[in-house]
Amino acid sequence: MGTRVAVAGASGYAGGELLRLLLAHPDLEVGPVTAGTSAGAPVTSVHPQLPQLAGTTFGGTSAAVLADADLVLLALPHGQSAALAAQLPPTLPVVDLGADHRLASAADWEAFYGGAHAGTWTYGLPELPGARAALRGAVRVANPGCYPTSVALGLAPVLAAGLVEPQDVVVVAASGTSGAGRSAKASLLGSEVMGSMAAYKAGGAHQHTPEMEQTLSAAAGAPVSLLFTPTLAPMPRGILATCTARLAQGTTTAALREVLAAAYDPEPFVHLLPEGAWPATASTYGSNAVQLQAAADPRSGRATVVVAIDNLGKGAAGQAVQNANLLLGLEETAGLSAAGVAP
Amino acid sequence: MGTRVAVAGASGYAGGELLRLLLAHPDLEVGPVTAGTSAGAPVTSVHPQLPQLAGTTFGGTSAAVLADADLVLLALPHGQSAALAAQLPPTLPVVDLGADHRLASAADWEAFYGGAHAGTWTYGLPELPGARAALRGAVRVANPGCYPTSVALGLAPVLAAGLVEPQDVVVVAASGTSGAGRSAKASLLGSEVMGSMAAYKAGGAHQHTPEMEQTLSAAAGAPVSLLFTPTLAPMPRGILATCTARLAQGTTTAALREVLAAAYDPEPFVHLLPEGAWPATASTYGSNAVQLQAAADPRSGRATVVVAIDNLGKGAAGQAVQNANLLLGLEETAGLSAAGVAP
Amino acid sequence: MGTRVAVAGASGYAGGELLRLLLAHPDLEVGPVTAGTSAGAPVTSVHPQLPQLAGTTFGGTSAAVLADADLVLLALPHGQSAALAAQLPPTLPVVDLGADHRLASAADWEAFYGGAHAGTWTYGLPELPGARAALRGAVRVANPGCYPTSVALGLAPVLAAGLVEPQDVVVVAASGTSGAGRSAKASLLGSEVMGSMAAYKAGGAHQHTPEMEQTLSAAAGAPVSLLFTPTLAPMPRGILATCTARLAQGTTTAALREVLAAAYDPEPFVHLLPEGAWPATASTYGSNAVQLQAAADPRSGRATVVVAIDNLGKGAAGQAVQNANLLLGLEETAGLSAAGVAP
Amino acid sequence: MGTRVAVAGASGYAGGELLRLLLAHPDLEVGPVTAGTSAGAPVTSVHPQLPQLAGTTFGGTSAAVLADADLVLLALPHGQSAALAAQLPPTLPVVDLGADHRLASAADWEAFYGGAHAGTWTYGLPELPGARAALRGAVRVANPGCYPTSVALGLAPVLAAGLVEPQDVVVVAASGTSGAGRSAKASLLGSEVMGSMAAYKAGGAHQHTPEMEQTLSAAAGAPVSLLFTPTLAPMPRGILATCTARLAQGTTTAALREVLAAAYDPEPFVHLLPEGAWPATASTYGSNAVQLQAAADPRSGRATVVVAIDNLGKGAAGQAVQNANLLLGLEETAGLSAAGVAP
Secondary structure, eight states: EEEEEESSSTTTTHHHHHHHHHOOOOEEEEEEEEESSTTSSSSHHHHOOOOOGGBBOEEEHHHHHHTTSSSEEEOOOOTTTHHHTTOOOOOOOOEOOOSSOOOOOOOHHHHHHSSSOOOEEOOOTTOOOOOOOHHHHHHHHOOOOOHHHHHHHHHHHHHHSBBSSSSSSSEEEEEEEGGGGGGGGGGGBHHTTTOOOOOTTTTTTTTTTHHHHHHHHHHSSSOEEEEEEEEOOOOSSSSEEEEEEOOTTTOHHHHHHHHHHHHHOOOSSSSEETOOOBBBGGGTTSSOEEEEEEEOOOOOOOEEEEEEOOOTTIIIHHHHHHHHHHHHOOOOOTOOOOSOOOO | OOOEEEEETSSHHHOOOOOHHHTTTEEEEEEEEEEEETTTHHHHHOOOOOOTTOBOOOOOOOOOHHTSSSSEEEETTSHHHHHHEEEEEEEESSOOOTTTTTSSSSSHHHHOOOOOOOOOEEETTTSTHHHHHHHTTTTTTOOHHHHHHHHHHHHHHHHHHHHSSTTEEEEEEEEEEGGGOOOOOOOBBBHHTTOEEEETTTTTTTTTHHHHHHHHHHHSSSSSOOEEEEOOOOOSSSSEEEEEBOTTTOOHHHHHHHHHHHHHTSSSSEEEEETOOOGGGGTTTTTOOEEEEEEEETTOOOOOEEEETTTTTIIIHHHHHHHHHHHHHHOOTTTOOOOOOOO | OOOOEEEESTTTTTHHHHHHHHHTOOOEEEEEEEEEETSSSSSHHTTTOGGTTOOOEEEEEEEHHHHHHSSEOOOOTTTSHHHHHHHHHTTTEEOOOOTTTSOOOOOHHHTTTTTOOOOOOOOOOOOOOOHHHHHTTSSSOOOOHHHHHHHHHHHHHHHHHSSSSTEEEEEEEEEEEGOOOOOOOGGBHHHHHHTTOEOOSSSTTOOTTHHHHHHHHHHSSSOOOOOEEEEEEEESEEEEEEEEEEETTTOOOHHHHHHHHHHTTTTTSSEEOTTTTTOGGGGGSSSSSEEEEEEETTTTTTTEEEEEEEETTIIIIHHHHHHHHTTTTOOOOTTSSSSOOOO | EEEEEEETTTHHHHHHHHHHHHHHHHSEEEEEEEEEETTBBBBHHHOTTOOTTTTBOEEEHHHHTTTSSSSEEEEEOSSSHHHHHHHSOOOOOOESSSTTTTSOOOOHOOOHSSSSSOOOOEEETTTSHHHHHHTTSSEEEEOOOOHHHHHHHHHHHHHHTBBSHHHHHHHEEEOOOOGGGGGGGGGHHHHHTTOOEEEEHHHHHHHHHHHHHHHHHHHHSSOOEEEEEEESSSSSSSSEEEEEBBBBBOOOHHHHHHHHHHHHHHHHEEOOOOOOOOBBGGGGGGGOOOOEEEEEEETTTEEEEEEETTTTIIIIHHHHHHHHHHHHHOTTTTTOSSSSOOO
């Protein structure tokens, strides 16, 4: 009998993608599937793309239900994971797709999320230096945010190598609308978002800012300051993050690419594009893939690193399955694709 | 060593999807990859979503190159398959995604495609009555057209059961733009197609008309006459086919659904939705899935069957892999997904 | 001082388009602007595209407020217009964009809308034979539905000319999402509709069916029976209606085109495309334009007429302004554009 | 008789929008309409959205043809305007939508465009300080680039007021695909761009960079250095520019907004949004409108100004008509809309 995986918050977009990945996973199987207001409804009424689950209904989310699984994936709104996780058996592996256990700074948590700080779990971005080994021994993992995943993968290696300055990083990213979740707001209606690009939570207000700074500061070995502007793009999925940082003296495009190649050539999911080619999110659609490119601009004195991911793939559910594979001692790539669904 | 599959015409959209499916297939592997004008170019320059093929270049399409494979998939423009296939060893299994070997009527071929008629191969729609057994013993298979796949799956069972009349079938279908191929025409530019629905080849002119009539006439046991209107929808993938036919005396919604359920409940890729739910192409995105629904309307005296597929999945590459599995004696569902990538 | 026009239900998509058209109208000006749940909110909080209305807030919808205008446009949910209109001074011109006053048959009203039948007003489709004269003398006008506008313009002339049979008309139409209104439902979220075509209210269930039959029966001089299938397309605006009907003996493409040309060559907003060109909704975007094309298919024995409009333009607000112009004795085209915003 | 306006390069997207605006202009009328490879073709074969021009064909582009007009609008590929303009009568007013006459620096021209530098014309961004008066007396006007229009409007006032530093400006902008023109490239096919965000010409390589620096340096009274990253968004039209600059000591959000309000409150086309609301391109669709918002972020030490325009409106054709109005002594807003076509 396979390893049973519970999905809490399975009625959301990340939850649906988790179910899709689990259904195709060679070593894992779908265990308890729970939701909040959708509890009691057929799973296919919310996720008609998953006909294999015809006949299954969402259960209510509770520790008792989730504990009946070999691993738990929490895809809950921010602030709901901590209390629930505290009721689960301490040896039960948990990957939290929410933000509750990502930030080390209680002050940052309070400033950007509000409420009580829940402490930190092992940060689940396996491609960061040292992360993979820590994840293999972990029981509780904080799955990174979608934007922070893209920014960390783009800038951590070049900051660690000293090729760019830690101060005054500037990031602008475009996200597909699934990043805003499945709540029915007029501003997220198809009529409003199709044919339109919009900024939101600009001016440094987005809650992913401290998470980016935390990861990049660790990589740089120095405090990173960062301005992050998120924008909403007229597409269901994908993040395109344009990350810029001041060049250290003498940094060239070749040097940036060399460091990124060294970091990612061994990685199955992260691909540095040939020089001159810039990423498009379509290349990562529906997959756990990451594509990136870098260039140094002597005129402005800045490096540009552009990163594309699927916000529901490497930005959420794909990464969670990658982490689950590590926690459970499975092949890290099991059940995950490095090829995008394009066109 | 795995079974090596050649893909001819691999630079097109169906070709790219074939490569993506082969890369993830447990029993098949990518063999020769050939193209026309893209011969010599890196595969990832055309299909950046397939980083696993970094380092591979398109070869030129020739029988000699393709013969170095255990099975050949032809994704060539109409009219190019027949001459090439004739040069391949007769025992080499071939699935032709083009139209060359679909039509039994030379007159229909000449009227809708022009040029010499190449004869017919085994028609590769496994869910049709009797088709699966024929495909298991076949060496050469004509993969159905994208639109005909959706229409045949929707109407063949209800015609065979006598629930609708064979005369005066009316079909209107919307296709994603990948159905129009990767040729660079101004009318297919993103600027022109986004935000716009357009009709084309309307008034009975589309070349898939006789293929639909051929399959449906066989199912009905009587000549089917059909008006087909294709439209281009602002989305990369997907076909939504609205199929209507005159109700036979006494046919009810329940009777239509009963016949479709009997036909498709055992099928892994075809799903009759719960009563009242109508298909959306998103539910089949990137998969080999089919979703359908039917209703009888006494007021107008017509049945409506709506079918959703991914034109590159069940409408082309997915179906070709399903047929390849059958030809090779593999598990029919190997390497194929029944879950759509949604949202 | 200009003619003041009240807009009730101004927070919806049709309401916003009415305001946009009124702001640019040479002879009309925006009078009372009212809404339901948005009463009290700034107009630009709902319609940020109308900066000219910064400083204006929605009033509550009441007869007293609306009566303080020279003409009233009602853009309310179905069933709310009749009671309100009954309270307005009988000489006050009113154009109702809702369905309340369109259907002559109380039985059809009850079957498709439910509730009490409110009776009929002058039907506001000026391009129908005789309609323009009636509208010039009218005080109360029922603005046609979006789908019925497209279908009536496509089929009424050829039915009137006896070129097609009145029985067994089949229509499939695709609509942009603004046709579904501004209510926040999960099924209308951008994440769900982008990249997807979906059927809804299929099988003859859509409430616009009797309105189409009523108009076409009057044109044909015989009862028209019709099966209508609406689909939702991934675009904010536009309707593409594929209308088919059985050919009368001897009808040719030339005959169909001749009749349509005779009907529409004098019309400023309706354009028969050159032979061989089929309509695209983009050509009508943001305008009051209609584009259409027709062909006869002897093989299937059916005529195809494809019609493109902007559902918020000629399908709602544009047509309402055209009707208002007629009611008020203004130039019929005043404030309206025949050119689409494309690409 | 009206003022006749010639449009050269009328087969492109900016050319089509110029024609649409001229057709609706109260004081201008369409004169000679010329094209390159489309010369001889019916205008409606390229621009079916302009049925008013049925019967008109594109002429070939030549000085002799264009001189038969009261004003000439040049919408030609970069590098083709200068030679043509030199052959026109010196008193004939010309607005060049191309880049040929924008840059004062021959070195920048050669570095980013190549070829001989043609010198500068009056820069046509009326909302810049002093620009309007210069345009009223001008005969030859260089219409700004689409991206530079958005960036200049966002940053010029705050640089002029000393609220941000001129060094190290960072801009990331998303453009609709019409900005890439109507040339048929595979990378611009709907299948490739829908559902995808992509970077291009990143790393400081985009040719609009020196134009931005030129305008902003003039505003700042000091050399501005700038890194610009353009991205392609899945929409036909619109630019969303995220402009960031280092805060001068003590600059607050209120100070940024105060300066922008002072600059733009008198302007008919530029709208500072209420605090907390961020721009969306949909609000400017099909219009000459600009929407912007600003905030200071003490944490990162940067200001963010986000600007939305229609790249074919204020970013090209709308601005050209605004400039034509000024050149000809007409009402500056004649024939232009400040309301976007939304949803």
